[in-house]
Amino acid sequence: MRNLYLTNRFFGLCGSIALFFLLSYLVSFWFPVALTFFVLMVALTFADIFLLFRKNTLVNASRRLPKLFSLGDANSVHLNISNQSPLLLKLTVVDELPYQFQERGFEMELEIGAGDDQVIAYELTPSERGVYEFGVINLFASTKYNLVQRRFKAGQAMRVPVYPSVIQMKQYEMLAFNRFSSQEGLRKIRRIGHSYEFDQIKNYVRGDDYRSVNWKATGRMSRLMVNQYEDERSQQVYSLIDKSRAMKMPFNNLSLVDYAINTSLAITNIALKKYDKAGLITFSDKIGATIKADRRANQLNKILHALYKEKARPLEANYELLYHIARKLINGRSLILLYTNFESMYALDRVLSLLRRINKFHLLVVIFFENTEVQDFVKKEVGTIQGIYTNTIARKFLAEKRAMAQKLAQHGIQTILTRPEDLSMHTINKYLELKSRGMI
Numbered sequence: 001m002r003n004l005y006l007t008n009r010f011f012g013l014c015g016s017i018a019l020f021f022l023l024s025y026l027v028s029f030w031f032p033v034a035l036t037f038f039v040l041m042v043a044l045t046f047a048d049i050f051l052l053f054r055k056n057t058l059v060n061a062s063r064r065l066p067k068l069f070s071l072g073d074a075n076s077v078h079l080n081i082s083n084q085s086p087l088l089l090k091l092t093v094v095d096e097l098p099y100q101f102q103e104r105g106f107e108m109e110l111e112i113g114a115g116d117d118q119v120i121a122y123e124l125t126p127s128e129r130g131v132y133e134f135g136v137i138n139l140f141a142s143t144k145y146n147l148v149q150r151r152f153k154a155g156q157a158m159r160v161p162v163y164p165s166v167i168q169m170k171q172y173e174m175l176a177f178n179r180f181s182s183q184e185g186l187r188k189i190r191r192i193g194h195s196y197e198f199d200q201i202k203n204y205v206r207g208d209d210y211r212s213v214n215w216k217a218t219g220r221m222s223r224l225m226v227n228q229y230e231d232e233r234s235q236q237v238y239s240l241i242d243k244s245r246a247m248k249m250p251f252n253n254l255s256l257v258d259y260a261i262n263t264s265l266a267i268t269n270i271a272l273k274k275y276d277k278a279g280l281i282t283f284s285d286k287i288g289a290t291i292k293a294d295r296r297a298n299q300l301n302k303i304l305h306a307l308y309k310e311k312a313r314p315l316e317a318n319y320e321l322l323y324h325i326a327r328k329l330i331n332g333r334s335l336i337l338l339y340t341n342f343e344s345m346y347a348l349d350r351v352l353s354l355l356r357r358i359n360k361f362h363l364l365v366v367i368f369f370e371n372t373e374v375q376d377f378v379k380k381e382v383g384t385i386q387g388i389y390t391n392t393i394a395r396k397f398l399a400e401k402r403a404m405a406q407k408l409a410q411h412g413i414q415t416i417l418t419r420p421e422d423l424s425m426h427t428i429n430k431y432l433e434l435k436s437r438g439m440i
Contacts, residue, residue, distance in 0.1 A: 003151040004049070005140060010147045013041050045147045052141060052150040057085040059112075061137045061154035063095070069132065069160055070167040072254050072262060074123040079137065081120065083112040089141045092149070093120065096135025100128060126162040127253040129261075129308055134158045164307045165262040172266045172424055173273065176432065200228050235440045236293040236334035237271040237278050237431070239264035240326070243310060244284040244317035246341045251420045256369055257312045260339035263424045267337065267431060268303050274435070280306060281329065283322045285315040290329055319351040326358060334362045335440040337427060341368045348404050356411055363440050365414040365430055368405075372419050374398060 020034030051057065064078040083089055093108045101124060112118050126132065137155040142148065201217050204224035217225035241247075241264060247256040268278040272295055279293030280303050289306040291299075317340070326336070336358065342348045358364050378394050405417040414434070418426045434440050 004053075005149040005151060007142060007146055007149055010041075010045065013037075013147075017041065041147075044145050048143055048145045048147045051087060051143050052148065054085075057087065057141075057150070059083055059085065059089065059091065059139050059141050059152045059154070061093070061139055061152075063134065063137060063155050063158060065134070065158055065160050067160075068166065069124070069126050069162040070165040071126055071129055071162055071258055073165050073167040074125050075167075076121055076123055078119055078121045081110070081112060081118045081139070083114060083116050086114045087143060088113050089143065090146060092140040092142075094138040094140070095122075096138070097124070098132035098134060100126065100130070100132055125253075127258075129162050129164070129258070129310075132160050132162055134160070161308070163304060164258075164265045166265075166304075168262055168424060169266045169269045172428055173269055175425075176270045176428055177273070201225050202228050234295070235271075235276045235435075236330070236332060237267070237276050237440075238293060238326075238330060238334055238336045239267060239278075239280050240322065240336055240338045241280075241282045241310070242284065242317050242338070242340035243282055243288065243312045245312070245314045246317065246343065246347075247339075248312045248314070249341070251369075251372055254420070255312060256339075256341055256420060257310070259369075259420045259423050260367075261307045261310060263427050264337075264339070265304060265307060266424050267427055269300055270428060270431065272300055278303065279330070279334075281322070281325065282306075282310050283317060283325070284313040285318050287321060287325050290325065292329060293334065317351075319354045323354045323358060327361070330362065333440070335431070335434060336362045336364045337367060337431075338364060339367050342401075342404055345400055345404060345407075348407065352407075352411070355408070355413060359411075359413050363414065363434065365416060365434075366408055367416040367418065367423070367427060368401075369423075370401060370417060370419050371397070372421075 017034055017037050020030050020037060024031035024034055060082045062080045064080065066075060069075045079093065079095065081091065081093065088111065090111050091109065093110070095106065097103050097106055108120060108122065110118060110120060135157055136153050139152040139154055140149040141152060201214055202225070204213065204226045208226050212226040212228070214225045214227050241257065241260045243257050247260065249256050264280065268280070271278045275295065277293035277295045278299060280289055280291040282288035288310060291303055291306055355364060355366065374394050374397055378391060378398065382388050382391050401417060405415045408415040414430065416426050416430055
């Protein structure tokens with residue numbers, strides 16, 4: 001009886017029959033009609049129970065999960081449903097999702113023939129890193145009468161870790177290495193032009209830069225020859241992630257720290273593919289993960305596992321400590337991508353001197369975020385005096401963000417002011433641009 005459930009149709013019929021019995025008090029004709037319907041419903045209910053609880057009525061299911069989920073991406077989950085009974089069954093599938101999703105009404109419905117197998121899929125988008133635990137799969141089966149349901153428990157509890165977005169990492173790798181790549185809504189990725197490392201002399205083909213023509217080789221070979229260059233290699237690229245309270249602000253269910261972590265993984269992968277060295281430093285009131293720049297085979301995996309464990313802290317960032325650890329850990333001129341956030345000019349002024357000192361020894365790119373919620377608020381029409389005041393303050397806030405970017409640029413510091421969802425694309429663009437200009 002624990003696996004027996006009454007359906008909405010059953011209760012609907014009970015209500016209708018009760019109404020007929022009430023009408024029979026006014027018109028005696030309705031009493032035999034109500035009694036007939038009542039007997040018929042009881043008979044169908046017992047027939048339904050008999051069909052569902054026979055020994056040869058069996059439904060099974062199993063779950064297929066990827067080895068890991070990608071943070072902030074839609075991850076597919078597949079359920080294999082098998083009807084091992086001689087009946088056509090209607091199934092309501094309720095998968096026990098991890099508590100992190102806070103889903104209370106998740107269910108799927110399908111019909112499955114006798115002896116058939118079906119595969120159904122759904123997608124989950126995790127918004128925080130960590131281990132997610134799935135429970136069992138609940139299958140509520142009913143026949144064509146649909147008066148009662150029998151619950152089958154199938155599958156088993158499973159765990160899957162949620163790592164920084166591997167899906168985005170692969171996506172942006174394809175975009176960065178595809179000459180004609182572009183993404184709707186974002187500007188085209190810049191391609192590398194001349195670099196400073198000579199590769200070879202080759203025959204001229206249509207589309208080659210005429211400035212690369214090697215006139216001596218052309219004279220010797222009696223045909224146009226051009227110099228071919230390759231990207232400079234073994235440059236050091238460090239991702240510095242501020243994980244203080246300024247980076248805990250959420251946008252589209254992801255915190256700024258998570259956006260920075262996803263982008264750091266993507267830029268690390270591209271840097272390694274371009275034969276540069278990639279490293280990582282995280283900080284808040286104290287230093288977190290520190291991985292020295294390298295391009296060994298396991299470097300990407302090492303950084304991936306380090307980013308997986310990082311969590312935001314509710315304290316202010318200590319930039320003096322960051323400066324000292326950067327001077328100690330980072331040897332030689334490097335490209336430093338600093339992911340942080342400044343909500344006021346005062347916050348920037350407090351650390352500007354330290355940023356200038358870091359930029360003196362390295363090529364510093366300060367990456368901070370636009371407040372998209374404030375931008376959306378400014379676009380709304382206002383019709384009250386209070387709304388006008390609030391809108392003016394919001395515009396002042398956005399103007400101050402742009403002023404901060406200009407102030408950093410005036411001191412020779414490369415700057416990216418971006419929407420959180422555009423962070424990866426803009427950061428990769430900046431990296432490719434700086435390499436093409438020979439600045440690192």
